[in-house]
Amino acid sequence: MIIRPGHPCWVELATNDTERSTRFYETVFGWQHHWTRDDAGRDYAVALLDGEPVAGVRPLDRATLDWTPYLAVADLTAASARVRTLGGTVLEASPQTVPGLVAKVLVDDPGGATVGIAQPVDGGGFTAGVPGSLGWLEFVTRGPRQADPFYRALFGYRQQQVGDGKAVDHVVYSTGGDTVIGRVRMAPDTPATVPPRWIAHFTVPAGLDFSETLNRARTAGARLRFQPHPSPLGQVAVLADPLGTRFAIIDPDLATDWDTASPADDPYDD
Template sequence: MIISPPPGGPGWLELATTDPERSTRFYQDVFGWTYQQVTDGTGQGYVVASLFDEPVAGFRGHRAAVRDWTLYLATPDLAATSAHAYRLGGGVLETRPHVVPGVGAKLLVDDPSGATFGLVQPERGFTAGLPGTLVWAEFVTRQAHLADRFFGALFGYGQRQFGDGRATDYVVHSLGEDSVFGRVRMDPGTPPEVPPRWIAHFEVDPDLGFDRTLHRARDAGARLRFRPYSSTLGKVAVLSDPLGTRFAIIDPALASDWDYRSAADDPYDD
C-alpha cells in the first residue's frame, strides 16, 4: 500500500551502489522488483524500484562502496528540519536538496553518533509494510543515549525500552501507536573500527516463505551474516548482497518470544 508518511515516518529507502545494474538485478531476483529509470534534478540517472507498480525504493550510482541501505524520514519542510538537525548536532552532508521526480526533495544527514540517514520532503508516498518491501529498520550504534536524544528531539518520538537497558539495550522509537525504528546498542565486544549502521528489513512473500526466500537470496549471491534468529517481530536473517550491502529478511508469521538478538550481533565490517 502506498502510504503518505507523517513527519518522522519512513518516507523513502535508497541504496547507493558502485554497480547499479548488479544491485538492481539482485533485488529483482530476490523480491521481484521492477525498475524505472528517471533523471534527477542534476541531470543524473536514478532508478526507482517498484512492486506491482507501486514505488518501494531507489538506487543511485556512487563511487565508493556503501554498506547499508539509507532510510529517509519524512518532513513537510526539508529546510527547517535539516536546520533543526544541524542545531541538534547532526551533520548535513549536502549543500542543496537532491530532487528526484516522483520521489521528492531529499538530503543526507549524519546523526551525532555517526551514522547516515536521510530526510525527504516527499512528492508522494511510497509502498511499505507489505511482502517484498520495507517493514522494519534497526539502527545499531555504540552511542545509544546520544542517538536517542537526537532523534527524540528531531521528531518527538516516543521511546520504549526493551531489555534492562544495560546488558540488553533495544529502544523502539514511535509516533503515537506506530513504531518507526528500533535503536540497538552495539555489543561491547564489537571492534572499535566497526561503524554504526542501519539495517533495512524486508518482509518475505508468505507464498514463498522464509527458508525459500533465504535460499533464493543466497543463490543470487547473498552472504548470510550469522544464524537466523526469532523475535516478536518475526524470524530474521541478516545478509549482505553481492556488493556487501547489509539487509535483512523477516517473516512475521514466524514471530516468537523476543530473545533480544539483532543486527547488532554482527561485529564485522566486511
C-alpha cells in the same frame, strides 16, 4: 501523500554496479526498476513492486555497507536547520529531488550515523509494510546516549526500552501509535572501526516463506552475515548482497514474544 513525520518515506541503495544490484533485488523480491533522472540530471532507478515505488537505486563510485533509510519531515529546510541545532551534520549542500517522489538530504546524527531526511513531493508515494517491501528498520549504534535524545527531539519519538537496558539495550522508537524503528546498542567490545549503521529489513515476498526467500537470496549471490533469529516482528536473517551491502529479510508470520536474553543484541560486530 500524507506526510507522517518520523516514519520511513523512502529507502535507497547507492551502488557502484547498478546492473548487478538491480538484478539481485529483482530476483529476490520481484521488483522491477524504472530508470529516470533526478533534478540534477543524474541517473536514478526507482524500484517498483506491482507498479508501486518501494525503493531507489543511485550510482556511486564505491560500494556501500548499508541501505539508507529516509525519515519523513514536513519541511526539509526547517528540519535540516534543526539537525544542526541538535548537534548533527547536514552532508549535502542542497537536497536531491526525485521527480514525483521525494526531496531528500543525507545527514549524520551526533554519533556519526548517516541517515536521510526527506519530504514527499508532487503527491509522491512510497509503499512499505507489504510482502517484498521495507518492513522494519534497525538502527545500530555505539552511542545511544547521543542518539536517543537527537531522534526524540527531531521527530518527537516515544522511546521504550524492551531489553533489560544492560545486557540487551534495545529501544523502540514510535510515533503516532506506530512503532517505526528499533535502536540497538553495539556490544561494548565491538571494535572501534565498526561504524554505526541502519539495517533495512524487507519482508519476504508474497508466495514465499522465510526459508525459500533465504535460499533464493543465497542462490542469487547473497552471503549470510548472522544466523537467522526470532524477533517480536518476525524471523530475521541479516545478509550481504553480492556487492557487500547489508540488508535483512523478515517474515512477520514467524513473530515471537520479546526475549531480553536474545543473542541478536549485536549481530553487526564486524
